[in-house]
Amino acid sequence: MFGAIAKSIFGSSNERYVKSLDKVVAQIAAFEPVLEAMSDEELAAQTPKFRELLASGSTLDQILPEAFATVREASKRVFGMRHFDVQLIGGIVLHRGEIAEMRTGEGKTLVATTATYLNAIEGKGVHVVTVNDYLARRDAEQMGKLHNFLGLTVGVIVPNLNEYERREAYGADITYGTNNEFGFDYLRDNMKHERSQMVQRPFNFAIVDEVDSILIDEARTPLIISGPTDDKSELYMQVDAVVKQFVPEDYEMDEKTKNISLTEDGVEKAERMLEAAGLLVGSNLYDVENTQVVHHLDQALKGVVMFKRDIDYIVKDGKVVIIDEFTGRMMDGRRWSNGLHQAVEAKEGVRIEPENQTLASITFQNYFRMYPKLSGMTGTAATEAPEFYDIYKMNVVTIPTNVPIQRIDEEDEFYKNTHDKFGAIAKLIREKHEIGQPVLVGTVSIEKSELLSDFLTKEGVKHSVLNARFHEMEAHIVAQAGSLGAVTIATNMAGRGTDIQLGGNVEFRIEDELRELPEGPERDEAIARIKLEVAEQKRLVLEAGGLCVIGTERHESRRIDNQLRGRSGRQGDPGLSKFYLCLEDDLLRIFGPDTLFAKMMNSNLADGEAIGSKWLSKAIETAQKKVEARNYEVRKQVVEYDDVMNDQRKVIYEQRADIMDSETVDEVVVDMRNDTVNALVADACPAGSYPEHWNVEGLKAKALDILGIDVPLEAWIEEDGVDPELVEERIAAMAAEHMNAKMAQDDPAIWRQVEKSILLDRLDHYWKEHLSTLDALRQVVFLRAYAQKTPINEYKTEAFSLFERLLDQIREDVTRILSVSELRMPEPAGLPELPDFLTGHIDPLTGLDNSNDGDGSAFMPELFGTLAGSPQAAVGAGASGENPYADLPISRNAPCPCGSGQKYKHCHGALA
Known part of the structure; x- marks a missing residue:
């Protein structure tokens, strides 16, 4: 108070x-x-x-x-x-x-x-x-x-x-x-x-x-930046055939988290079918030998049951194209990770592209x-x-607005089912359309956009649909959404980036209508005409009440609703906003208090009847807050896990930078060699032990394998009765002498370049393997909760141990290559540019891809051979020397429209 x-x-x-x-x-x-x-x-x-x-x-x-x-x-x-x-x-x-x-x-x-x-x-x-x-x-x-x-x-x-x-x-x-x-x-x-x-x-x-x-x-x-692994198309198709035989009783699913798991009966059924298909080792699905099969089974189950066509993805030109859940756009070239995209491709019967391995990753x-x-x-x-x-x-x-807001935000209206709700929305849109008031309608999926479009067609209302299927024209459609009588259906208005101006957008109209008209008096006259028309339309739209915004259901996040609502009433313009809901909406169905809404609305509402109350709106807002809190916890968890990797990433990247900035890395190489010697001796000759307890043969074999030297350890023991410290000193001295003799045979400048190159190569190789191991660890560490252990603490402990092992592997491998390998040392040459790896923006829990820049849509044929499709087909497609797509606004990294499977820049775009 x-x-x-x-x-x-x-x-x-x-x-x-x-x-x-x-x-x-x-x-x-x-x-x-x-x-x-x-x-x-x-x-x-x-x-x-x-x-x-x-x-x-x-x-x-x-x-x-x-x-x-x-x-x-x-x-x-x-x-x-x-x-x-x-x-x-x-x-x-x-x-x-x-x-x-x-x-x-x-x-x-x-x-x-x-x-x-x-x-x-x-x-x-x-x-x-x-x-x-x-x-x-x-x-x-x-x-x-x-x-x-x-x-x-x-x-x-x-x-x-x-x-x-x-x-x-x-x-x-x-x-x-x-x-x-x-x-x-x-x-x-x-x-x-x-x-x-x-x-x-x-x-x-x-x-x-x-x-x-x-x-x-x-x-x-x-x-995530990734590269391809081995092709396992046959396995995906076999597992998909198994999963499609499951019935709802065989699995349990959680729509909130998009997780799904087999019941006890489902596991038994899966074991029988996988054994018959020859995919199971033994008869127990969860034996360690069947880890890969279990992983693919889980992904196939998720792809078949949880992911819906035209909501989560569409099939276009024989490819599965992801739909961005935030913007409703198609994301050509983006793929779900961990085999999920391959599972959906198998489900839809289209060409299955290879999986990818993480090479580098970071959270925003x-x-x-x-x-x-x-x-x-x-x-x-x-x-x-x-x-x-x-x-x-x-x-x-x-920040306060420059002019006070005049938009009227009406109470939400609730209906029993989607049909009644969309009927009411279509009726309101027709009324607004008849008086010339522009209407912007926000939907949550392509499916809902097209359903509403059908209702409006029946009502005889001319309208534009802005969703993933037509995203190339989105800026132009949005720009004119404030024109007199315009009706625009948008899948999601987040990040559209174009202001809706009442009466229409002068710049876009000039671009659309006068593109072919050259500079001169005629063009100037046409521009003046367009400006007058827009000004008159704006006057009429203002008289009609400004832009009317309609939400067809509430989003999980209040921010998305506010983004849609905020499109109306800019700079003090009048406007109206209203949301329509029903019991079949995802938010109410999954997160709402079922008994409360069901009893109140099913029992008391007739078909087509609506109810509106502040109390119900408050209940919806409470449900949204719950979802927002849950989503925050998920994001927080992602940060906690990535923070562990981030500390390690900083060490590796700083080490790489130091190596690149150094003229010579011989001190680093010597330290690595000495650390390797220390580790070999400590393993074979434990401190405080007697020589008869040492692993003499093992140490000699490793010294020859890793350091390239034949250590006379037996002679040292017989003559001097050496201790582990002296053994270490002598082996280190022999290793240094061996390396000095090897280096003396070549130009020091070339040798320095070779040392840097090998250091960076091994660092990258083992970091990539480490990332893969951490990904796998993350997938299973949650099971530790059943043993009353905190998963994040377990992850930190094991990740630290794995990182120590990573550093040991790098030291040992660099030492082995420099000490043992016969190196061919070419003249220094300029390094090539880094190839285009496949880039993704991957949810670590669900495999969802949230990238929206269209880059990295396919594998580079120079780097990955024929994995991304037939290069012969791509060459053949452009063999005539003409590019039929030259005038189209196609991103060079987008898939080529000819269907070859190559990037546009490697197919018809190469002719431009």
């Missing part, structure tokens, strides 16, 4: 913090008259002036007011737009490493220019992270005009860039790109063999656009926590504020 009274008098802590920034805004405004009087050249000269101030000891905070004022003035001259005061506040929040929560339509892209400019002055690089390539290109191009005007360089990181282009883009003062591209470049950099091949600079400052989507929604799924949490300063902006972050602080140490600051 006292808290509420204090809040009403003094305002919330957020309001007080925002109000405290008014002083800085006033300081910024004080520079405006001086800057307005400057010429363009004088304004651009502000940048070198600021750099001189920083060099002389000034801080970024001290130059902030004048720097922000400079950006505001430059924006007026470049864009004709002056930053609002609330936009300056948002920029201050970003500069301070916090999250600016700003409503849709408040101009977040322009807000970021202030903090971006200020921090780029230092010359250490600023990364602006977006959710897709379209936004990265668009923002780099548009905001680049402002930054270039002020003398800063701008780069953009998108798929299909070569190493030189990437290095140049990262070398710019400001670099735009997607979270996936930044993360994968970091992993690729740490797989390279020369520092000069690396493209990224040391981390400095990052601004994450749609920060909730990137750091929350996608944070459960690590970025640990990637972004490497930035000394990290900030973000979004329209919806407050509901996840605790997680942002716990994981990233970032506070969420809610």
Whole structure:
């Protein structure tokens, strides 16, 4: 009670913090008259002036007011737009490493220019992270005009860039790109063999656009670079045939976690069928020899029962294409991990591609926590504020809107079933359509989009469907969703990145309608006509009530609902939002209090009748909070496990960097050799033991195998009665003498190159094997809970032991290769660029892939032979020397439309 009274008098802590920034805004405004009087050249000269101030000891905070004022003035001259005061506040929040929560339509892209400019002055690089390539290109191009005007360089990181282009883009003062591209470049950099091949600079400052989507929604799924393993297509098909004979009584499934397991009867049935198929060793499914079969059986069961066509994936051109659960987009080239994608391919009877082995991985949490300063902006972050602080140490600051919100948010309406609900939605849409009010409808899947589309067709309402099947046109469809009478059905509005402007979008209409019209009076006349039409349409739409947003059901996360709702009522425009729910919705069916809703609605509601109440809405919000809390725990668990790997990753990557930066690694090699000798002697001659208890033959054999020397151990024992320390010293001396003699035969410069190359090669080889082992450990460590042990503690203990073993293996293998192998030493040559490995953004618990940048869609034939399809077919397809797809906007890393199975750039795209 006292808290509420204090809040009403003094305002919330957020309001007080925002109000405290008014002083800085006033300081910024004080520079405006001086800057307005400057010429363009004088304004651009502000940048070198600021750099001189920083060099002389000034801080970024001290130059902030004048720097922000400079950006505001430059924006007026470049864009004709002056930053609002609330936009300056948002920029201050970003500069301070916090999250600016700003409503849709408040101009977040322009807000970021202030903090971006200020921090780029230092010359250490600023990364602006977006959710897709379209936004990265668009923002780099548009905001680049402002930054270039002020003398800063701008780069953009998108798929299909070569190493030189990437290095140049990262070398710019400001670099735009997607979270996936930044993360994968970091992993690729740490797989390279020369520092000069690396493209990224040391981390400095990052601004994450749609920060909730990137750091929350996608944070459960690590970025993974992988390569192929052996082909096991026959095994997948055999296991799939077995699984398709199961009935619901044979398994138990949990839709909340997408987990499924066999019952006791199901296990017996599986054992009989697998034994008959010759896939089982012995008769017990869970014998250690059957580990691989059990793994494939689990994945096939999940693929057949839990994953639904047209919801989780679609089949297109003979391929299984994943649907992103957050954006509803197709993710061409992305694959589920751990054999799940192969299980779904077997289920659908399409070509089965080989599995992949992890070569490098990192979570977004640990990637972004490497930035000394990290900030973000979004329209919806407050509901996840605790997680942002716990994981990233970032506070969420809610920035007030420039103009008060006029949108009306109506109460939810509940129906008994989907048919009644969609009938009511279609009726409302027809009513709004008839008065010219534009309608945006949010659905949760392709299936629901197409079902609603059928209802609207019956009602005779013209509409556009925006989902994974038509994602190429999404920006153009969204841009016109505010036109008079427009009806747009969208699978998910998160991260669409295009503002819905009432009356339509002038720029997109010009692009769509006047593409073929050359510059001249006729084009100018057409542009003027379009502007008048849009202005008139906007007047009519405002009279009709602005944009009407309809949600066809509640999402698991309140943020996604708020993102949809926030599309209406931008910059003080009128608007309306309303959600429709029914008992068959996933949220109510899986997480809702079944008895409460079932009794109330089934007994008391007639067909087609609706009920609406604040109490029911509150119950829904409670269910959403439960799901959000569960999802947070899952993400937190991912971080806990990756933190263990992250400590090890840092050691390996730092070791690689040290090796690459060193002119010579002979000291490292000598230390490795001495450690190996120490380990060999300690194993064969335990401290405090007598020579008669030593494993003499074993030590001699290992010394010959690993060190390339014949140790006269028996003679030493007979003559001197040596102790283990003396044995170690003598073997180390013999090994050093052997290596010195070997090195004397070759050019020292070439030998140094060979040592570095072998060190890096062995480091990478065993790190890859270690990652595979940790993946397997993670899959089984949860079983330790049955023995009253904490899985994460068990994982930490075993991971540490495995890492120690990894270091021992590297030391021993490097020593063996250098000591024993006959090395051919060619003249030093330039190292090739790192090949395109398969990249993925994989959920470690479910195998779901959440990548959305379209990169790495197939294996490189040069590296992996014919695994990705027939190279002969690909060559034949383009043999005519013509590219029929040259005019289409196809990503070079996307699958070629001809169906060869190759990347476009290796098939028809190679002709371009």
